[in-house]
Amino acid sequence: MTDAHRPRGAVEVREALVAAAARLLGDSAPGQISGRRLAEEAGVNYGLIHHYFGGKEAVLREGFSRLSESYAAEEALDTAVRVSPFSLLRRPDFVRAIAYASLSGEIDRTHVVHPTLDTTVDWILGARADDDETKVRVDVGMATVFHLARCLFASTVDPWVERDGEVQDMAAQVEERFVLILRALSLGLDPGTAARGEREPFRRSSVPG
């Protein structure tokens, strides 16, 4: 980055640092990202991290929020024309950031916000008004584990799923089952039934939602 293009002023410098953090978090554990590396990636002086954020921890937290919010914004745009409920497949950077922070035991420190989880819980709570709220949250958590795992391990699982030569469109059919299983997990229905390809009816509670 030439000096002419170096970020200047509070707004540009803050933005450059947060954007740099969001990029770096997709490629390593938060603890592995030094302040120097962050400054270098952002093209700003090292001292500015402390000046504007008080330290790199705050930059990393904002970087995480940036990933999470940009995903939530895409999600909101997508709901009208939803193709796959495994929407995180389009955001490997966010999945990777969560995985790196989780594996290094730093999820606490980075304080990951995941706004789409709240939206999902609200939506399902509306439909399952007669269910205990904690139970609904546990179900959404289980479904999210499946969603995240499906995305993190896509290159581990997909080539194996596609390998079967005997059944036509095996990959597409298995994908349909994944979608049914994800639905079942979210709604607290039976995943084994979904794996068999049966779409278990969901008894909406009497409260409209």
Add this chain to the structure above:
Amino acid sequence: MVDASGDREISSRDALLDAAIRLISDRPPSAVTGRELAEEAGVNYGLVHYYFESSGDLVKEARLRHGSRLVEETMVGGTRTIPVEQTISDREIFGFAANMALEGAYDDDDVTRPVFDAMLRMVVDADPGGDPVHHRATVATIVLLQLGWPVFVEHNVQGLGLDSNADGELIREKFFVVLQSLYRSVGLEVDW
């Protein structure tokens, strides 16, 4: 380092691969140096380059050994499924797989997946004549959940405003119930 057969060459090589599996369980393959590997394996540093042409070669061999060890040892030659308690607590299973996946170590033309294959064979034996799509989707889902749960559960607990202590039992119980349902759908019982 000499194994039971007394074959020094093979055992030093395997010792290096086992050391690689242990180290990659805690951090990505690119963060493991040759010196650390030699030290962890208790072999001479020179042997790292003697046995493996490149780090890519080493990572690939570690992946093959990881898969065959899981099938031979953990799955007892493909006669039982991977115990759930072990997948939750053993970083050499989920940590290794996640760190490898994060660095694209499964993105190549080699589609050997020994654990998936061994599980599918068990499923076909337990449910002969069953729907192949059901079988494959179930095996894939079980492996995804057993690998993904220990990686992501804490993120979800926090993101959902749950409490690891107060709700931990409920969360684990749900995980077990889900796995049991999937295993039973293909005629298998869960190995806890």
